Amino acid sequence: MNAATFKERLKEKGCKLTTQRRAVLDILVENCEKHLSTEELYTLVKARYPEIGLATVYRTVQLFEEMGIIDKLYFDEGCSRFELSHQENHHHHHLICSKCNKVFEVENDLLAEIESHIEDKYNFKVMNHNVTFYGYCETCAKNM
Amino acid sequence: MNAATFKERLKEKGCKLTTQRRAVLDILVENCEKHLSTEELYTLVKARYPEIGLATVYRTVQLFEEMGIIDKLYFDEGCSRFELSHQENHHHHHLICSKCNKVFEVENDLLAEIESHIEDKYNFKVMNHNVTFYGYCETCAKNM
């Protein structure tokens, strides 16, 4: 996302483009494959912009989430992580390696089948989902 | 689970059968369809056994989890919930109604397909998963 579009999107929400918000977005974009926790995000932003406070990072990710720029992910950890929103392909899952803790993304359209099965059989209108697989990645499985 | 088996299982872990542990198990069994949070569990146990402390409930669920009696569930809430382990049918998911917050269980064997797809394509050895669908249950969908 370029600066102009970003500023526009913020304006629609009645918010301003500040150095802090720009810095947080930059780090998120540069680490788009990383699924950063708030703490990790804070550390990375602080390296480039040392005056920033942790509270600002929390407020910023909250704002970005409301704006639909990022999604909050809940793994079984006790903290949340963030990723840039995938607008088009909503159906992706996460694989988490229990050894190295790396997060992998998986495309999988079989989920559509499961969701329609659920809507039919349980009359439950699915709006969202959290699908996470825990196990061992190729590298870690080799070294065990 | 009867008292004798329970005592036996505890003994294997070098633990004793106490009134508190018995009380927590009883509440869990009586509310097996409820997916109680620790706080809810505490309230229910306290009604029957007022001297119990919250820390004991936390320690007890931790113990039960290690014993494989219950599973810890992480929904997008900021607290965890518990259910009695389903030994045989490991593949069940949860539906959470975003309006009434009720939790429903779903049997679904399509997941086996997804897991084998993941193991083949990503060389990722799946050990466990967290599959949760968020949406509206039949009753709530009607009243909207």
Added chain:
DNA sequence: ATCCCTGCAAAGCGTTTGCACGGTA
């Protein structure tokens, strides 16, 4: 007598909030 278990209170950790300051329109 030993050792596990408990209740209580304090600490821990991730997150949110209150507040006063500072910058921008």
Added chain:
DNA sequence: TACCGTGCAAACGCTTTGCAGGGAT
């Protein structure tokens, strides 16, 4: 001047831990 955004510190909610007392073997 008005207002939003920030940094800091305090508060928060859930969970864990330290500790001293009590019970069972």
